[in-house]
Amino acid sequence: MRTTVWMMLALFAFGAISGTIYWFVTYEPAGTLLLWSFSLMPLIVAGYLVLHGGVRVGTPADDPEATPDRAAGQELGTFPAASTWPVVLVLGSITVGASLVYGLLLLPVGLGVMALAVLGLMRESRD
Amino acid sequence: MERPVAAQPEPPHRVGPVERLTSTDHKNVGILYCVTAFGFFLVGGALAGLMRVELTEPARQVVSTQAYNTLFTIHGTVMIFLFVAPFGIGLANYLIPLQIGAPDMAFPRLNLTSYWFFAGAGLLILLSGVASASGGAAMGWTAYTPLSELRYSPGVGLDLWILGIVLVAISNVMGGVNILTTVFLMRAPGMTMWRLPIFTWNMVVTAILGLVAFPPAVAAFALLFIDRRLGGHAFDPLGGGDPALYQHLFWFLGHPEVYILILPFFGIITEVIPVFSRKPLFGYLGIVLATIAIGALSMGVWAHHMFTTGVVNNPFFSAMSLLIAVPTGVKFFAWTGTMWRGKIHFTVPMLFALAFLLNFLIGGVTGVMLASAPIDFHMNDSYFVVAHFHYTIMGGSVFAIFAGIYFWFPKMTGVMLRERLGRVVAALLFVGFNLTFWPQFVLGLRGFPRRYVSYPADIGFDTPNLVSTIGYAVLFAGVVVFLADVAVSLWRRVPAGDDPWDANSLEWVTTSPPPEHNFDALPQIRSERPAFDLRHPELAP
Amino acid sequence: MRRAVRAVRVRRRAAPAALAFLGTACSGSFGMPRGATEQGADIFRLWQIFFVTAIPVAGVVYGLIFWSVFRYRRRRSEDPDALGSQFRGNHRLEVVYMGIPILIVIGLFAASAAVEVRVDRVSSDPAVVVNVEAYQWGWRFTYPGQGVTVVSPPSGEFVAGPQMVLPLGQTTRIVLTSNDVIHAFWVPDFLYKHDAIPGRTFAFDIAPTRTGTFYGECAEFCGLNHAYMTFSVRVVQPAEFAMWLEQLRAGQAAA
Numbered sequence: 077m078r079t080t081v082w083m084m085l086a087l088f089a090f091g092a093i094s095g096t097i098y099w100f101v102t103y104e105p106a107g108t109l110l111l112w113s114f115s116l117m118p119l120i121v122a123g124y125l126v127l128h129g130g131v132r133v134g135t136p137a138d139d140p141e142a143t144p145d146r147a148a149g150q151e152l153g154t155f156p157a158a159s160t161w162p163v164v165l166v167l168g169s170i171t172v173g174a175s176l177v178y179g180l181l182l183l184p185v186g187l188g189v190m191a192l193a194v195l196g197l198m199r200e201s202r203d
Numbered sequence: 204m205e206r207p208v209a210a211q212p213e214p215p216h217r218v219g220p221v222e223r224l225t226s227t228d229h230k231n232v233g234i235l236y237c238v239t240a241f242g243f244f245l246v247g248g249a250l251a252g253l254m255r256v257e258l259t260e261p262a263r264q265v266v267s268t269q270a271y272n273t274l275f276t277i278h279g280t281v282m283i284f285l286f287v288a289p290f291g292i293g294l295a296n297y298l299i300p301l302q303i304g305a306p307d308m309a310f311p312r313l314n315l316t317s318y319w320f321f322a323g324a325g326l327l328i329l330l331s332g333v334a335s336a337s338g339g340a341a342m343g344w345t346a347y348t349p350l351s352e353l354r355y356s357p358g359v360g361l362d363l364w365i366l367g368i369v370l371v372a373i374s375n376v377m378g379g380v381n382i383l384t385t386v387f388l389m390r391a392p393g394m395t396m397w398r399l400p401i402f403t404w405n406m407v408v409t410a411i412l413g414l415v416a417f418p419p420a421v422a423a424f425a426l427l428f429i430d431r432r433l434g435g436h437a438f439d440p441l442g443g444g445d446p447a448l449y450q451h452l453f454w455f456l457g458h459p460e461v462y463i464l465i466l467p468f469f470g471i472i473t474e475v476i477p478v479f480s481r482k483p484l485f486g487y488l489g490i491v492l493a494t495i496a497i498g499a500l501s502m503g504v505w506a507h508h509m510f511t512t513g514v515v516n517n518p519f520f521s522a523m524s525l526l527i528a529v530p531t532g533v534k535f536f537a538w539t540g541t542m543w544r545g546k547i548h549f550t551v552p553m554l555f556a557l558a559f560l561l562n563f564l565i566g567g568v569t570g571v572m573l574a575s576a577p578i579d580f581h582m583n584d585s586y587f588v589v590a591h592f593h594y595t596i597m598g599g600s601v602f603a604i605f606a607g608i609y610f611w612f613p614k615m616t617g618v619m620l621r622e623r624l625g626r627v628v629a630a631l632l633f634v635g636f637n638l639t640f641w642p643q644f645v646l647g648l649r650g651f652p653r654r655y656v657s658y659p660a661d662i663g664f665d666t667p668n669l670v671s672t673i674g675y676a677v678l679f680a681g682v683v684v685f686l687a688d689v690a691v692s693l694w695r696r697v698p699a700g701d702d703p704w705d706a707n708s709l710e711w712v713t714t715s716p717p718p719e720h721n722f723d724a725l726p727q728i729r730s731e732r733p734a735f736d737l738r739h740p741e742l743a744p
Numbered sequence: 745m746r747r748a749v750r751a752v753r754v755r756r757r758a759a760p761a762a763l764a765f766l767g768t769a770c771s772g773s774f775g776m777p778r779g780a781t782e783q784g785a786d787i788f789r790l791w792q793i794f795f796v797t798a799i800p801v802a803g804v805v806y807g808l809i810f811w812s813v814f815r816y817r818r819r820r821s822e823d824p825d826a827l828g829s830q831f832r833g834n835h836r837l838e839v840v841y842m843g844i845p846i847l848i849v850i851g852l853f854a855a856s857a858a859v860e861v862r863v864d865r866v867s868s869d870p871a872v873v874v875n876v877e878a879y880q881w882g883w884r885f886t887y888p889g890q891g892v893t894v895v896s897p898p899s900g901e902f903v904a905g906p907q908m909v910l911p912l913g914q915t916t917r918i919v920l921t922s923n924d925v926i927h928a929f930w931v932p933d934f935l936y937k938h939d940a941i942p943g944r945t946f947a948f949d950i951a952p953t954r955t956g957t958f959y960g961e962c963a964e965f966c967g968l969n970h971a972y973m974t975f976s977v978r979v980v981q982p983a984e985f986a987m988w989l990e991q992l993r994a995g996q997a998a999a
Contacts, residue, residue, distance in 0.1 A: 087411065087498075094502075094523075098503075101516055106448055106452070110451070110452075110455045111502065121383070136391075137392060137395065138395050139393065139395075140395055143392060143393070144391065144392055144393075145392075147392045152306065152389065153309070156227050156311055157228070160225050162225075162318070163225070165319070166316070166320055166322070169323065169370065169373075170323050170326070170366075173327065173366035174366075176432065177359050177432075197312060268971075272965075272967075343965045348926075349925045349926070350966060350967055355967060441943075446943070480816070481818075481826065481828040482827070483830060485833055485834075486832075489838050489842075511937055511938055513938060513941075513944075514941075517860060521857070525849045525852055529842060532841065532845040533842055536837075536841040539808040540833075540834075542813070544816060544829040545816050545829070546827065546828045547818055548818050561809065564802060568798045568801065571794070571849075571852070575790060575859075576860050577787045578794060578856070580935065581776070581787060581791075581932070581935040581937070584964055645775055650933075650959065652930065652962070653965070654970060655970065658902075658971070659974075739827075
């Protein structure tokens with residue numbers, strides 16, 4: 077995990093430094109803003125990992141001497157077998173997109189289908 | 204010696220169509236991605252064929268100019284967003300949990316959703332090519348403004364295209380989130396980041412690139428849509444907007460996108476070469492650091508696509524672009540160092556990997572040439588650039604895709620592909636590819652611009668174009684033989700076993716195909732080659 | 745006997761093509777036009793530097809690949825399970841193969857930056873100024889202060905296009921803009937192009953070093969007839985240029 081945090085901090089540093097150099101070399105605002113905002117994403121991920129990702133505690137995955145039984149009984153999560161809601165969500169999105177091009181009458185239909193799919197996914201995740 | 208068994212072979216079970224389309228198992232989603240993406244390869248290849256026929260001779264006119272402009276627009280869009288990138292993601296979905304010892308990806312339903320967004324995007328993009336009576340989207344996959352503003356591109360094709368790209372972006376962002384969470388948080392005990400297979404490492408960097416690069420492009424396309432349909436002027440000089448701003452936003456995605464198009468495939472090559480050289484990878488740390496460096500640097504080079512605009516600081520971007528050659532060179536030396544003093548087996552995956560090395564070097568060297576702004580003043584927007592990116596994306600990524608297919612098809616299906624037919628495919632594709640694209644360097648140097656439907660006779664463009672079309676015919680033959688290989692192999696069903704290649708990474712420890720939960724029991728992970736360590740415990744670190 | 749004769753004939757036909765290709769390498773141009781302006785000559789020399797640098801780089805890498813494939817191939821007589829030498833790296837070598845490319849890249853950057861400064865330089869007193877307007881799908885060349893304009897005929901096929909006449913050995917300033925979408929002004933023989941962006945004008949200098957007629961094209965996709973926006977640049981002796989200018993001025997004043 078420490079590796080990951082260092083990698084993310086390095087990417088943050090690269091974005092921030094190159095963005096700063098870019099500004100003073102070019103005074104071009106679009107590129108500067110793009111480079112600086114790109115640097116934020118790895119910073120956020122690094123922050124999360126430090127606070128919640130078990131960086132201090134250490135996980136069996138990060139222990140080079142760990143044996144497979146170290147993870148025995150570990151709750152990894154639920155892995156659903158199948159779901160039809162993704163298809164529905166995408167059909168709704170396509171309808172929303174098409175409505176912007178072909179006629180706003182389709183927009184409530186598309187939004188409705190998307191809402192249905194999101195609700196369906198939420199309910200499925202509670203099973 | 205008795206090898207510990209990671210999984211018991213399961214009775215084969217036929218996957219029905221409904222299950223195929225709704226199962227969230229990462230292996231199923233991976234196969235959906237790969238098969239769909241390959242289908243788009245065939246579509247994009249057919250479009251390319253029409254373009255090549257049109258360009259064979261100056262006088263030949265098989266499609267209208269408007270149709271030709273739509274052809275190259277959709278060809279580029281399909282190959283980039285609907286074939287190469289999704290194929291990489293599909294392979295990642297299939298392999299990452301297996302390579303890190305996890306039962307699935309972190310978010311299986313998000314995974315399936317990202318596939319369906321990709322499929323929906325594909326539908327919209329294909330539609331955009333045929334959508335309106337005046338012709339479909341025909342502005343080039345780069346969609347520069349003001350050409351892509353409403354008054355110069357009035358049909359709905361472009362709008363559908365924008366929506367398709369936005370859906371692809373959503374798909375990529377979902378996939379990126381899934382890949383990073385899975386690799387960071389679901390590795391097996393002992394599978395430290397420094398023991399990850401390089402394919403997985405490369406997917407980590409690819410995922411990060413997707414997460415940071417797609418959002419600005421979505422912003423650009425949203426603004427373009429607002430310009431076109433909602434009265435905006437962000438990019439329209441007549442309303443006080445700036446076409447150059449569009450280029451900055453577009454290429455901020457556009458350049459990392461091409462690294463998204465190559466990094467997974469560097470990963471495939473880095474899996475294949477050590478296996479068939481019977482050696483560990485040379486310079487593992489260097490390759491990982493080089494991959495991260497390539498990812499980082501790729502964010503800072505975007506305006507090398509804008510050298511001739513006069514609105515950017517050329518030396519800054521030239522310097523950054525030249526720098527990227529260094530980590531790429533590190534990878535090349537790691538690959539050759541891996542082969543050095545090895546025992547090289549010329550299996551079909553290895554043949555494709557060798558072809559990759561030969562092709563990609565040319566792509567890389569010509570990229571260094573293009574990174575020089577004054578040289579680019581001549582080469583920009585010419586067929587030299589077209590040849591360069593085909594040498595990297597096709598000579599590189601697509602050849603690696605074929606290496607990956609021949610390598611992992613046995614794992615995914617339990618069945619081997621034909622070795623002899625595979626050699627024929629490799630030979631036809633290698634010869635055909637070079638015949639098609641080497642003459643295009645010549646064309647570019649002589650002054651043939653991109654996106655031209657035709658050319659005057661007898662000014663030096665005739666012969667290279669003819670040779671290039673002949674090359675396409677050879678490529679076409681190669682793809683046909685490949686499809687025949689797949690069909691024959693699935694019919695003959697020569698069983699592959701767990702590990703037909705004596706390979707290195709964790710997926711080869713389990714059955715072919717793996718059971719639903721991937722592993723019944725995990726071996727102890729001692730290095731980046733857990734399968735090898737099981738076969739050679741005396742050599743394990 | 746007949747087979748041998750056929751083989752010789754094929755070789756004879758292939759030879760001129762191969763020679764022509766090799767010829768470009770031997771002549772040192774490596775496929776690129778030599779550049780008919782001072783700026784173009786600079787770019788051409790830079791291209792030669794890059795190409796000559798690429799040759800040993802490609803040679804080393806291809807050499808390593810071919811040598812490995814030949815020398816370290818598994819021979820049929822060997823045990824199929826035999827392993828290669830199990831080394832994982834060589835730190836000194838890795839530092840070298842990172843360091844040398846860095847040096848090469850720094851050198852290439854220095855050469856490029858030097859050439860760019862020269863190519864971008866605009867003189868304070870050009871002999872000729874030509875305003876170039878690009879539009880869908882043609883060009884207008886205006887010689888301001890001379891009352892001379894040259895315009896494209898409507899296109900849709902390959903016609904001769906408008907011709908810009910320039911004097912040999914003197915600096916011409918091109919002032920470039922677009923009236924609608926982005927186009928690009930490219931004369932391959934000058935090894936130079938520049939985008940024509942609506943709402944902006946760009947100025948660049950060219951100093952022709954050779955007489956002749958040079959083909960010009962639009963090099964930024966601009967819609968339907970992008971391929972048919974050809975033009976030409978004819979470089980003549982200064983005296984002939986002055987005469988041409990005078991003739992056109994008289995003709996256009998009369999019109």
